[in-house]
Every structure is written in C-alpha cells, then in structure tokens.
Amino acid sequence: MNLAATTPILIVGAGATISLSMGLLPWRFAQRHGPTIVALVGLLAAAVMSLVFWGDRIEAFDGSLHIDRFSMLLNLIFITAAIAVILLSIREPGAVDRRGEYASLILFSTAGMMLVGAAGDLIVLFVGIELLSVALYVLAALEVWRERSLESGLKYLIVGAVGSSILLYGFALLYGATGTTRLGEIAEALSGSTLTGEPLVFGAVVLIVAGLGFKASAAPFHMWTPDVYEGAPTPITAFMSTATKAAALAAFLRVFTGGLVEIEADWDLIIGVVAAAAIIVGNIAALVQDNMKRLLAYSSVAQAGYLLIGVAAGSIQGAEATLYYLLAYLVMTLAAFAIVIIREREVIDGDTVGALAGYARRRPVHGAVLTLAMLSLAGFPPLSGFLGKFLLFGSAVEADMIWLAVIGAIGSIISLGYYLRVLGVAWFGDRPQSAAEQGLESPRLAGLVTVASGLAIVALAVAASPVLDACRSAAESLLGA
C-alpha cells in the first residue's frame, strides 16, 4: 500500500476544508481572496502530483483505490475544469460573500470526481459519485434569492437522488451476484459467465447503465439536464457539463470496460442503444432552443452519446477514443460557456442565443474561439472534436457496430443545424438597438479562459499523437496494465 500516491485526492480534500475555514477568518483580504487562492494552489499542486505519480498502477487502501494512468489522466481533466470554473466565477453573484463555501464545494466535488476516477471498489465509486453530486446540488441552488436557481437545485436533488438510488440498487445486485465490491474481484468472479441464468447480474447491468447514464445525462435519463443547466449559475453549469460528465464516463469505463469486461457481449448493445438515443434526442431537441444554456445542455446530452460509443465498443481502443474525446469535449465546452458567462455580465438577457448577435464581429478573437468551439463540437475536420469522433466511430466500426457509427454521423449532420445557427447569429446577426446593456465590467479572467480553451482546441488536434499515446496507456491501465 502506498499512501503517497493518493496525495492528489488528499490535497484537494484538504484544500476544500482549508478554503472553507479561510472564509471564516476575520480579516477582509483572507475572506475575499483566501479561499480562491487556496483552491487554485491546491488544484495546481494536485495536478503536479498527478503528473509525478504518472506510472504503473499503485493499489491503495487494500485495492479500493487504483492509482493508475487512467485516474491520473482524469485527475487532470477534473482539475482543469475546476480551475477554469473558479476563474470564471470570480465575479459570480452567487459566490460573493461566500467565497469559502463556493471554493470548498467545488473542491469537494472535484475530490469526489477524483475518487470516481480512481475507484477500485463499488463503495468508493458510490461515495465519490455522491460527494460530487451533493456538492453540486448545493452549488446549483447557490443563488438562493433567485427562484430559478432554487428550482434547479431542488429538481437536481430529487431527480438526482432517484438516479443515485437506482445506481445503488444496481451495485447492491452486483455485490449480491459476486459477493464482493472490489472491481478486480468482480471481474474474476464473472469470468467465463454469461447473463443467462443470472438474474442478479442481469438486473445489476440494467440498473447501473441507467444510474450512470443519469449522471452522464444520456437519454432517456437526461430530462433533468436542460432544466438544471438553465437554472444553475453559469460557471456551475460549465462545471457540471464538463467535469461531471467526465466523472460519469470514468465510472462507466471503470465498471464496464474494467469490471464487467468478461460479459462484454451482453452489455455492449444496451449501452450502444443508450448512446444512440442520446445522440438522436440531444441533437434534435437542441434544434429549437433559444437559450444558450439549454442549447448547450441538449448538446451535452448528444455529446454524452458520442462518448458512450467508446464504452459500447468495449475495447481498449474504445476507451482510448472516449478519453481523447473527453479532453476535446472539456476544452470546447469550457470555451462555449466562458463566452456565455462574459455575455451574461454585459447584457441582461446574456444567456440567450440572441445576446450573441453580432458579438463575433465586435470581439473577433472571442468570435474565433466560439467558431472553433462550435465547429469542433459539430465534429468539423480537422479540429479535435472531429478527430475524437473519428476515433469513436472507428472503434464502433471495429466492434461490429456500424449502425452506431451511422447514427453518430447522422447526428453530426443534425447538430450542424444549431451549432451553425449560433455561429450565424454571432457573425451575421444584428442586435436590436433597444437591447438592454447591463454594463458590468466584463471579467478579464473569463477572457483568459476563453482564449486558452480556443488554443487548446487547436493544440489537441495538432499534437494529437502524444495526447493519444497518453490516452492509450491510460486506457490500457483500466485492465490492470
């Protein structure tokens, strides 16, 4: 057992408690800036430690934590998202006067995600998922004076708790079938068996797919997504759609590609169907949305579908493609949300598509980043979104699921309908003179996040080879390499 390898998680957890206490200190500076600084320093330190421990698997706490390349790669994804979100929320009304709570909730959520990424045990996995969710329930409702924020939090809580119960029941059945909660032992116990004559495993597979599908907001378990995304403070929405999605996919990969790999032939189809449903429902529903946050919510449903293709393929190659696409998805979504956040500061109806009218012409750099993000989300070559989809569809073809690749391709065409609409409005639209300006100072750090995300979209495509190498070795470590 090597406790040192768990330092990234411990650092983030410690950062969460420290920044909570910082908010209580009597000095004004410590109250206002302390929590943010502590959070950022903690996250950076955790990122450094993740890179330091990049290497072979270390099993901590009797094998309930698997510190391997997979968990380290995901740590980087979560940490990047958390840092970006903290930078994006510097002037967020929900965070003012409660910096401590805000930063510590984000860090707690991040720690939960890191637990999910490193989970070698169903209990750890469940605790991680709940830790990240419970923190997010609060964050979604953080602007308690705003009815919609409350509604968003309460809805997320109730529907989320149902989702958690379904997932938990699935875990219980899996434990009942195999007698262990360790993923490695589950894999051993299931080797050579099929679902025939095993009702417990059967039920477990269905319920776990549904429960994790809920967290990843894949159809038909996605319906909370647009409502919660719209009502929550926008930086939190950005966090949910990037980091939570990554955590859910990590859980999928840990449980299915890692633990249940022996019965892959039995579950690949239902995950494929969930993926297809998410692609179709998300892309179609997004067509008629006028609110950017809702539009991006439905788009994230569709993206969850693409990501699940790699899980459905049930292979190392599929896991590699999913990991690469998670990276690409992270930066393109952050770019899109950063621009929404900037607009929200500037105008009153900032989260609508109409608020972007002509914006790209006035701020060409942001316009270029928005263009990169939208085209990349739509899978336009040669951006990283295209490369990721290419690999995902390729893994589906390789796994004899050509139909899934075709549905993904059709979904991409449909998605152009709304991504292009956003771009059309941003470049070609004109904002009516009467439109109300809010006139708040636009956050500089949000601009920084925007530009950095834009560069990352390009960089991930240009430097695809080393990134893919990292993804491949992370995917291989899922199966114990």
Next chain:
Amino acid sequence: MPAAVAGVGWLCPMELNDYLPILVFLVAGGVIAGALLTLGLLGPRRPSAVKETPYESGILGATPVRQRFSIDFYMTAMLFIVFDIELAFLYPIAVTLRDDGMLGLIVLLVFVFTVVEALVYVWKKGALEWR
C-alpha cells in the same frame, strides 16, 4: 470463482434456477406500483371548500390547523441528523482500532478533525443560535 456465481439456486426458495425470481420481482413491484398509481385515478375527485376544511367534530376550527414550525427547528434537526450519523462511523472504527495500528489512528483523527471543522463552521455561521 465462477461456481459462486453460477449457483444462484439459493436465491429462490423453490428450485427454479431460471428467470422466475426476476419475474416475481417485476410482478410484485409492478402490482404495488400499478395499484398505487391507478387507485388514485379510479375514484372521482371533486374537491370543494367544505371538504378541504379540517374535521373537528363538526365544530368549525378556531385556530389554523397547520402550525408553522420555526425555521430554527428545521436547522437544528438537520444539523443533528448529520452529526449523529457521521458519528455512527466511530463505532466500526472503535471495533477495529486495535488492529489498525498507527494508520487507523491517523485516519480516525482526520475523520474527527473534519467533523469538528464542520461543527466550527456551523457555529461561526450562527446556525446554533436559537432566535
């Protein structure tokens, strides 16, 4: 270890090793859920002002039936639940503390520290004051 998995006979009191259990699950769950869902729909629903009034032996109620609890009541209750259940974890730790050695003690201290910090937070925020 496949034998352990293959032997699901114990799952079912009868020697039916097939899909019967899942079928029974589904039927039982379906019947309960279906009954509760449909029963409410069967009867006619005609709410009226008279029906909505609380029944107090035929006399009109003098005070509102629903008394509102103070918010502080909920606060205290919530805090109690959380700390109560957190501390329940101390029991299993206590059982194995001797075997776990130094590491167990450290883990225990970390746990207690976290709980105490939460308590300090709650205290500082004034949630323990009863107004």
Next chain:
Amino acid sequence: MSGVPLFWYLMLSFGLFGLGLVGVMRRRNPLLMLLAVELMLNSANIALVGFARQWNNTDGQIFALVVMAVAAAEVVIGLGLVVAVFRQRLALNVDEMSSLKG
C-alpha cells in the same frame, strides 16, 4: 441455512423500492418526496445487508453504513433547500416549480 431465506429480504427490499418510486412520482411536497427517496436508498440497504449475510462477509454491511451517511447528507441538503424555498415565500409544491422547461 437458518432463518429467513434471502428471497424474502429481496422481496421486502424490492417492495420498498417500488413504494419509494411511487412516492416520488405521486407526491408534490418536496419533503415527502425526499422521504420517498430515503425509502428507495434504504431498500437498497436491506438488499445489501441481506446479501452480506448470504455471502458471510462484511462488504455489504460497510456499504450500507456508508449509504446511510450519504442518505443523511442528501436529505439534509434537501431540507436546506426547502428552508430556502420557504424563506423566499414560495409555495412548497414541486409542481409549481416548473418555470424551467421546454
């Protein structure tokens, strides 16, 4: 093996799960909905404990203990939100909280 067979634990657990599910769908008061969700989580606990006895190991029991803490955290968050709703003088009716849709 003595005592009640596992089958009946599972039946109880499953029944409670269904009950909780129906409760979530039928109730409009968020407090009662949270109660129903608690029922669902604890039905899983019964299953876990039942399985733990069957396999004669403690994994399931530990799991159940953890779930209890998690459930408490969830319900407290729920109560906190309800208090917040209450302070905003909004109706405690989930159906009326449907301004986010479409």
Next chain:
Amino acid sequence: MEPALAWIVLGLPLLGAATLAAWPSEPPRSMTRVLGVGPMVVSFLLTAWLYVQMLGENSDDRLVVSRVWEWIEIGDLSIDVALQVDPLSVMMMLVVTGVGSLIFIYSTEYMEHDRDYRRFFAEMGFFVFSMLLLVLAANFLFLIVGWALVGLASYLLIGFYYEKPPAVAAAKKAFIINVIGDLAMVIAAFILVVELGTLNYLLVFEAAPDGLGRGAVEAVTILLFVGAAAKSAQVPLHTWLPDAMEGPTPVSALIHAATMVTAGVYLIVRTHELYELAPYASDLVAITGAVTLFLAATIATVQVDVKRVLAWSTISQIGYMIMAAGLGAYGAAMYHLMTHAFFKALLFLSIGMVIHGLAGAQSLDRMGGLGRHLKFAYVATAIGVLAISGVPGTAGFFSKDEILASAWDAGDLGRVLWLVGALAAGITAFYMFRLLFRTFSGPEPEGGYGVHPQPSRWPMAAPVAVLAVLSLWGGWIQVPRGWTWIIDWLEPVIGRESIPGQQAELVTLATSIAVVAIGAAAAWWIFAVDPARPKRLAGRLVATRRLLEDQFRFDHVYDRAVVGPTRDLAEYLYRRMESGFVDGLVRGAISLARGSAMGLRAAQNGLVRTYVFVMISGVVGLGALLAWVVTR
C-alpha cells in the same frame, strides 16, 4: 525538385489571411491589398518554379511525398502530416494559384467600395489555403480536412453579405449539403481503414487490387462519389450552387466556378486506381455526369439572373468533366477542368464588370444594349461565350471535343452519353449566346439602367484580358493528332491514356460544329435580329397564359414558345425536379426534425415526476432489450 516549395505555397495564403484577420483594427486598404494579393502572386510564381523544376525530372521521379511528422498513430494505422507533390497536384496548384491571383487582383477594385475589405481578403486567402491543402494532401484524412475547410470557406464567402437573409440561407444550405458529402467520405475512409489499415494514397492504391473485395471497392468509390457530387454540385446534390451566387462575384468566379466545385473531378482522377476496380461505380459516375450536364443546360435557358445562368452552366460543364472521369478519360476531364477554369472565370469576371458598372443589377431584364457602353466587357464576354460554346479554335472547343470523342469510343454506354453531351453542347451555345445578346445588344431596357454604366479600371480589366487570351488560345496545348501535352504531363499519375480514334474525332468534330452553329443561330435569330421578336413570340400565348401579366414570367413564356419540347422539359425539370422533388425531400427532412424537436420540447414539461417516470420507463425498456439480447 524541392518539395519544400509546396509547403511554402500552401503556407503563404494562410499567413496572409491570418495576418489580415489578426490585424487589430481595419488596416489601410493599400496594406490589405498587399497582404491579400501578395502571397497569392508569390505562391503562383513559386508553383510555376516548382513546375519548371518538375519538367526537368524524369517522369518516374516526379512523384514526391513530403512528410513532416506523424499526426496520429493508433495501432497499425498511422497518419502523417504530408504533402504529395506530383504532376496532378502541381497542375491543380497552377490553376488554383494562377486563376486565383488574377481574381484577387480583380477583387481589389471590385470590392473597393465594400466596408468589409479586410474580411474579404482574409476569407479568400483562407479558401486558397484550404483548396491547396485539398489538392496537396497525401492521404485521405487530410483530403477530408481540406475538403471540409473549403466547404467552410465557401460558407463564409457565400454569406459574405450577411445583412441579406437569402445570402445567409444560401450559405447554410451549401454548407449542410457539403457536410453530407464530407460524411460520406469519412465513412469511405472508415472502410479503407478497416479493410486496408491505411489511408495513405500510395499504400491504398497499392493494396487495393488484392486487399479490397469487390463490394468494398464499389462501396468506397460510391461513397467518395457522394462527396464529389456534393462538392461539384452534381444531381441530386446540386441545388446549393445556384443559390451560392448570393456571394460576391469574385467569389463565384474563384470558388463556385474555377476551383472548389471542380474538386469532385480532381477527387475521381486522384483515386482513379479505385474507380478502375469498380465498374459499377464508374458507370454511375458517368451517368450522373451526363444527367447533370443535360439537366443543368436546359434549366440554364430559362434563367433571368445573369449569375444564375452562369451557375447552371457551371453545373453543366462540371457534368462533362464528371462524365469523362466516369468513362475513364481522366486526361480529358483534367483538360476540361483547366480550360473551364479559364473561360468560366473570364465569364464571371466580365459579367462582374457589367454588374459593377450597373451598381449591382443582375437581372437580364435590366440589361440590353450595354455593348455600346461597356465595350471591353462586351468583347471579353463574347470571347468567353465563344470558348464555352466550343467554337472551333477556342479553349472549350478542344477540351469538350476530347471528352465527347472519348465518350464515342467508350462502348455502348459511351455512345448514349455522347449523344446527350453533343445535344447539350447545342443547348449550351443557345443559352450562352442568349446571355450575350440580351446583355450587350438590342435596345436599352424600358426605364433605363437606373445608373450610368461605368467602365472598369485596369485592376479589373487586366485580369480579364489575361483570361480572355487563355480562353482563346489556352486550348492549343493539346491538339488531336498533333500533340498531347496534358496526357503526357499526367502520365506519371494516370498512366498512358489512349487517345480517341480518328472516327470518334471526326464524328464529334462535325456534330459539335453543327449543333453549336444551330444553337448560336437560334439565339441570334430570336434575340439579336429583331428586338421585338421575343415579345411577339410571347404575345402569341397571351390568350392562353395569364402569366404574361406577371412581368417576371415573360422570359419563361416566350422561351417556352420558342424551343417547344426541349423547353417544356426544361420547365418540367425546373419545376418538378428542382422545387418539387429534391427541395421537397430536404424540406421534409427538416420539418420532420423540427416536428420531433417540438415534440421533445412538449415532453419536457418541467415536472419532476415526468422526468422520473421517463427514467423508469427507460430502465424497463433497457431491461426488455437486455432480456432480448440474452435470450436471443
């Protein structure tokens, strides 16, 4: 030979465009001109140098793959960032940078009064970069990248006048149809990866004869052709090109006439090794080309907007190239691609001088008699019309006849297609001369031009003059029975192509001269001899058609009276095929998607219990599905 030159040629336009785009404010016009035109001209000169260097090499050494780094490595599949420099790509580079330079020079004047001067040159530079990437790519993935990027550039430039809703709609339509093509190509690439494990051109072509099954090779080639048809506006994916005329005229000249739309032809020639293994796909290509060239030619006869006439004629001319490529006459296809780039760019630019002179008017009804005011444009357009009609001695004459002669020699199917092509050549002559006469001869339109027609200055006139010379004499680089420079040049890529037999050439020569003469004469008789004749012919139908009351329909009605059955067919095709079938299909798909979206929207009613219910239904549904999987 120095393949690094190709990288510089590729990079310069992008560098220019990026500099323009990154310029913090609107730069001075002179600076924009330098940054826009400069890189283009230098690229052209470097390409010419590359060409000269290549001439000095043995024909075996003319193919070089210049690899920089490995982009992706997944298992056995490795994709490089690499350019393939060979006679085919150099020929395309010459056309793109050569014609491109001329059009860029022209644009400095044409776009002078536009407020988005900088954006225009930045986007055009980006287009040229994408197009060069397309023709220089050494593997299918980079081909797709270039393919998609030219689509993006085309989208941006069609929507250049974003204040006009039709322009934005046209841009979107073009982009979506092109993406359908892109996806077909992506799927083709998947098949190649799965079957052959590589996307590298040379390796694919080497492995294809043994590695690809009959079905696979047909599937790949048909999917590639879907991509080609979308880009090159072949039936039924052609509807976007006429709408694309909403863009500025230089854009139409460069992208929607000379270069991008001919990328489909390039693709088929580039992958001809695959098409040679796929007889059915090749026949499909040839037939599609023939159908397109005929359909588009007939529809062109009833168009009133000058740029739309040219757009339909572009579709028709690309139909010839596609037909030639489908019949295996790759050299003839590339030859026509080149001459077409000359004369179609010439036509767009000279008609652009008219539009510029009339301050933006594009309708034939507002033209007529302009030859007196715009002599230079008149002469230039006349040369273009002669060339596209295939009047002997001009560029179009040699290349079109070579396509037809190759068709004559290509078996039974070839003979049928020859007939279609020859007939359409007559129609081409008719509608092009109609365009010429209605624009430049005859009386002024009723109510005048609205503005005084302004002749153009040298930056517009000079490129037009160069293109006019090329259209007149550029065809002499390959003369039947004389010399075969194009075929010789392309030999390292497409192999030794057989030249058409004597009989084929004589028959074709006689027929094409005859049909062109008839078509031109008919146009002359109707539109030039007696200015009142079109109206008189139309007048006969007054009693039967109330359409005459509608000024816009004038044109349609007399046209119908004149050519009779052909005309009816054109009308029929235009009405049914255009607005009815193809657009109907697109509209149907869109309304289906919108309808489902509204349905989903209604289901999302904001109630928690609905969401939970749907989730539980999902669980039950998954359970049923899994039960089916397990018991299957």
